[in-house]
Amino acid sequence: MTTAVLLTHVGLAVAAAALVAATGPVSYVLGGLPAAVGIGLLLDRVSALFVVLVAVAGAGFYLAVREGRTGPGDALWLLLVAGLTGVVVTADVFNLYVFLEISGLAAYALVAGRAGVDRAIAALRYLLVGTVGATLYLLGVAYAYVATGTLTMANLGPALAAAGHSSTLVVAAYVLIALGLGVKLALFPLHGWKPPAYATAPRDVAALLATLGSTVAGYALVRLTFDVFGVEFLQAVPGVRLGLIAAGAAGVLAGGYLTLRQDGLRRLLSYSSILQFGLVMLALGVATPAAVTGAILLLLANAVAKGGLFVAAGHAERAVGRSLDDLAGVGREAPLFAASVAVTFASLVGLPPTVGFAGKWYVAVGAVAAGSWGAATVVLVSTLVSLTYAGRVVERLYLAAPAPEPGGAGDVATDGGKPPDGPSRRRVTAVVGVVAVALVVLGLGSTAVGEWVAPVVEGWA
């Protein structure tokens, strides 16, 4: 049943994207109410990408790695996918809040999972911080409403301009919205909830959330910054632009430093996301069409890579152990798995021809063309930091000799005990392999992706 719903969702998402390709942006107002009070939905070339991402990830992870399928669990899974899709397609800033909360509540419950004190505490923390973030966002929406009297994205843009871009109300609205979404994005220093939540959540949930959770919030920030507030707002208030770049730089540097200090695989991946979203913020601050294209590609690249890597990490935890050192010798025992993990890390680092490189390239070119030398430098430094942490993982996969097993437990090969449950090694290898191929294909097709979003992005900037 769940499978059928999710697959239908994928079909609808692809069909909607095809419709956008054929006829341009598609909008719909639920119940035919006037847009000012109704629930408006809008799909354009940018949101189509994310709708397809949400649908494919929701269905793909469910089919490939979902464990312990139960009615309530699956209902939450569907609710999460529905909420995230809503965030992407909504054309109304208040409804965006509603969808954000729907997906958030489903996520808190899924992280708490089936059992375990650690999970419960991590989920509680996630819930508290997530609610604060959503509330900040709502507060920002309220300010914008006070300033303009409308909540529809299409009307907000001109109304905000009429209210005066540098008016305190408008600036406060943007800052609160950015802060609220920043919590969801786990931007430094609002990132505390993420590593424990992602490191303790059930394996399948961690993979889904790592793919979509912050990515969709990042999409929302891109949409609100450029479609609602607009580049003129950023130009009128240089402080905001500077703040975005500073937040991005801090995220990259702090995220990079913290990533290097991690020994647990899942925590390392969570901190690496902080670095990646720092890059996205940097691109928003640069605010040229090239940089925005780069931000979109970076969001997609991080989403796909993190999904694959969390599946891989979940499998590695079951098969060999939680820490990086346990990965020693995996390259020899599971060459395809290890190669896919290595390619995926290459995309996170931004090595060509992966999509991670394409994103960084667009951002760097945009930053240099705009004369943001600081931002350009940070992008390049991030490559160096990412190389170091990715190098640690890949070196262990391929070159380190396995440590002698204490008591012979925890080997990949059957050790005679009860085989651990969960998706089979073959299935996990397939997922990670598909992810690695997707990253390279997206990289080789990044010019096409750039051209696909160009009509929308160039309309913004």
Place this chain on the structure above:
Amino acid sequence: MSSLLPLLAVAVPALAAPLIYLARSRPTIREGLTLAAAVATLAVVWLGVRAPDPLVTPLGSVAGVTFALRADAAGLLFALLAATLWVVTSVYSIGYLRTVGEMNQSRYFAAFAASIAATMGVAFASNLFTLFVFYELLTLATYPLVVHAGTPEAYRAGRTYVAYTLGGGVAVLAGIVLVAVLAGGTAFAPGGMAALATADPTLARVAFALLVVGFGVKTALVPLHGWLPAAMVAPTPVSGLLHAVAVVKSGVFALARTVLYTFGPETTWALDLGVPLAVAAAATMLGAGLVGLRQDNLKRGLAYSTIGQLSYIALGLAVATPLAVFGAFLHVVAHAFMKITLFFVVGVIYAETGEKYVSDVAGIGRRLPATMVAFAVAAAGLVGFPLVAGFISKFHLVLGAAERPVLLFVAVYLVAGLLKLLYFWPIVYVAFFGERDDDSAASRHAFASPRATDGGYPGATSWECPALGREASPFLLVPVLVTAGGAVLLGVVPTALPFWALAEAAVAEVFG
């Protein structure tokens, strides 16, 4: 002309790598695959050399930047060199790994093939962006070879290697982004991109500096050279082909692409960038020459010699007159043949006797007569004796340097040659006139204090004189004689191999 040939030159070794790894339980198949791939790569490159027009393989675009391979004269020169020496090195590797009994031979051969694939990509890259991709892949592919021994020392050297080269890679990337913004593209143009000549001079200088620093790492320009002596922990064939030819030459080749095909000789000098680069190269030549004198470890000494020789080429590029550039291209080839011979000999010494230090190989000329004669010939070539390849290339380099008003660079070439003589003479002298377990001056390195000897293989207190041709496994001996013979051939009949014509074509293309 559009053709798949350039791609094939990359694809053949690239596909061989996983196959070699898969054949890991069958040494014979694995070695056969390596040899077959090496010969096939050489054949593909040869077809490229015979083609009338440069062949181009477009490979699509990433992030709006095109990705393409193009086999022009300069690229073919480098690719032909690497492919030729790969065949020889494969034979040598088989003999070396068998004699020494190295572990993880499949990983070794697979990584070796991958490194060659990346080198082919560097050679045939048609723009800075494609060059950068393969340049970085080369670093990644050679890393397993550097840490091959698996000892803490090897891992330390591997970290140093990666830190230097990838750090340089980031500088390169920054430079490429700047060039892309300034010139609106990154495609190589013989004689330089027109748009860069008119771009903002400050930014153009910054871009040049970033590219030179980045590529200078693999070129081992002082002070970016530290990784090269450290990387000598790798097995000797790796040091011979990769760290004397493929890796360092990709650095200097990329430098050539920067000076000749991105900025162009005229713009480089118009922006006052020729002199700083030349000074850096000259300082490296002299510095490495002096430090090299004091190395008792054979491979480390050769590493410093490589650092110095690469700066001969870098100085030729910096001088950027037609003769100097012609000499630089010739020296890429000449140095490769001579230096690989020297490394092969050092590998034979280690494989046959277990010795690594000059002071431990006194009198080795009796035990390995043919091998040490090859060493002496190659050393003479590097010093610049006529009838060996090095003379021809240095002759052109010196003549080219004399075309610039400053004669300082001519003097530097001559002094560096003298330092080379002082470096090689003690080794050759000790090898032929010294005695093992003798403490007299004839059996010690003239300038370096002896390192603690590691004893070598037990039992040899004096060198036996073997029958003719039986001094080492033929897998080891034949490659040594072939590369030494190649160095002599290039010295006696420099036009015999296609390298001369390719270098001429490249110079004609750049200087119009």
